[in-house]
Amino acid sequence: MATLRTLTPTRFELETRGDDITWQKLPQGDIPPTPVPARQVVFFKCDTSPRQAPVPALVSLHFLHPTTLEEINAGPSGTESVLATMSVSSSGFPRLVTLDIYARFVSYPEFIPTLRQCPNLTTLRLRSAFTDSPVRPTMAPISPDILPALVTYHGPPHLAPFFASDRRIRDFKLWSSRRASSVVKPVLLAPILQQLGSHVEVLEIGVATLPSFLISVIAESLPKLRSLAVNAHLSSYHPGVATTQITRTHFEPSISIGEEPSLLSLDSLSFGVQIPEHISVGSLEHEEVGLDLLSRFPVLYDPTSWDHWAIELAWSKIIWNRLDTTDRSHVAPGELSIEHVEYHETVFRTLCNATLGCCSVARESNLV
Secondary structure, three states: HHHHHOOOOEEEOOOOOOOHHHHHHOOOOOOOOOEEEEEEEEEEEEOOOOOOOOOOOOEEEOOOOOOOOOOEOOOOHHHHHHHHHHOOOOOOOOOOOOEEEEEHHHHHHOOHHHHHOOOOOOOEEEEEOOOOOOOOOOOOOOOOOOOOOOOOEEHHHHHHEEEEEEEEOOOEEEEEOOOHHOOOOOHHHHHHHHOOOOOOOOOEEOOOOOOHHHHHHHHOOOOOOOOEEEOOOOOOOOOOOEEEEEOOOOOOOOOOOOEEEEEEEEEEEEEEOOOOOOOOOOOOHHHHHHHHHOOOOOOOOOOOOHHHHOOOOOOEEEEEEEOOOOOOOOEEEEEEEEEEEEEEEOOOOOOOOOOOOOOOOOHHHHHH
16 A cells, blocks of 8 residues: 555556455455555556456545546446545546446446536546446436536437537447447437437447438438447457458448438448458458448448347448548548458456555456
8 A cells, every 4th residue: 555655657557356365354344445646547447357256345445646637447346436436535636538437337326426526527438348237227417517528428328318418519429338239229319319419520329220210310410420430339249359450442432321401421431240251351352342331321231130140250340431521512432441350369467466466357358
């Protein structure tokens, strides 16, 4: 503990394990606050591995430099401790711009008091763990004076309207898990999109299909939209190390999304697909498949055939970027590329071995 108080790292990562011998020696209720010496970025208990034994008590934290922290990240077993500490801070977190926690804790009484401590927060990320209950978390309304600077909301779609009200959020990432099973039905997503506000420029959604009525809702509700991603976040969800290959094709196709009068004028479009395994990544056939998939989007968009998504197969992302962003016509040429991601065997690394005999396993890269 004393050693931690003498440190002043810019970035600090801490994991605690229930099977550490130190926990076994401490009686319940007699665990001292753990100093967090980071000056800018904190990662606390972000390991989501099922191999990790739970800590037998809520860990009390002491942020040594709360007024200089810019980013706080907490995993599923660390979010409660972070909220409990932040919600009662006497100094607040005036420079914090990013808060990354788990969605199921939004119903906790410490959640909204924590948000009130972060007047300059620009990015809020609410994750979902693979083992989370299917029951959707609920939360109390947020008063307009909380999070006045929020620009990016990244989390479950059903919670987005709580944050959109009275705020000018420009970036909505309406997903909290990379699992294909987490996508929503278009009919459920439409009323949510209608509540996001007319100033939205970036939208990411996970949806089973993209029917014409949903495109009309997007076009009419989000007139300033410039970037749209559909299922572009989905992955095969294997724990381990990810490798990404990007194929920049020689094609410059034009696209048209929607029908008059509900046409989208996008600078960037991306969508997730599963390309047959026998097609070699980077080959001419691979490029031609990407071009064909783009030409059929969105009317015939079918990631693999929704009823037959092969969860274990690798996912690819078709990406189109407008060549001339000053040209606001609805039909315009753009660059086409294909991003392909695969996961390999799990690799573990030590994150922190500085206090309480703590060590950690790697945060699994396949999670949100």
